[in-house]
Amino acid sequence: MIIDLQIRAAAAADREAIRHVHLRAFADSENQRVAQLALDLWDSQNQTGAHAWVAEAHGQVIGHVAFSPVTAPSLGPAHILAPLGVLPEHHGQGVGVALVRHGLNAVEGALVLVYGDPAYYGRFGFRAEDAVWCMPPYELEHPMGWQARWPIGLAQPAAPVTIRCVPALDDSVLW
Ligand SMILES: CC(C)(COP(=O)(O)OP(=O)(O)OC[C@H]1O[C@@H](n2cnc3c(N)ncnc32)[C@H](O)[C@@H]1OP(=O)(O)O)[C@@H](O)C(=O)NCCC(=O)NCCS
Structure with missing residues (x-):
């Protein structure tokens, strides 16, 4: 557990730190793509209404999560959670959970979708069986x-x- 963990809205000065988090958090096979996604979402947030939050400890950004709006006919308010990353040296200290909970509280009342490991996201109430109503825009490599x-x-x-999805996520290689 991190004593001085703070979750706050990302600021312009965090841009490079957000990129750094994802370059370090994700495997080399995908880290460049995910870091670029995080920056594209950040850079277009004024047009799209995407949210970005960072986890800060000891004055350093150690994690980041983004939520961006998704739309569909007859679908109410909805967001997709992506990406989420925490610096490896801080894994297992509750940072990811704190970021996700913060984001979920901020968009309370909206549907939230995610494409990730059910073993991780199940704890927040995400269910694969509840996602059948909202089909993703591209064929998924891991449908579960x-x-x-x-x-x-x-x-x-x-x-x-x-x-x-917003344009930053509207790319088949991300799915
Ligand atoms: C996934 C990730 C964000 C979790 O952040 P974290 O700060 O390490 O997680 P927390 O400390 O908040 O939560 C720890 C719990 O999550 C579990 N967990 C962590 N990563 C997991 C994964 N990939 N799958 C399943 N469970 C996972 C831990 O076992 C632990 O479980 P417990 O509470 O039952 O002991 C982080 O490991 C990460 O950045 N990974 C690389 C990038 C990534 O995979 N992002 C998510 C893409 S969908």
């Missing part, structure tokens, strides 16, 4: 990683819909 967290009171569409 596609999960949704429906808020109480938000109706599911009458039939499955295909979501549209």
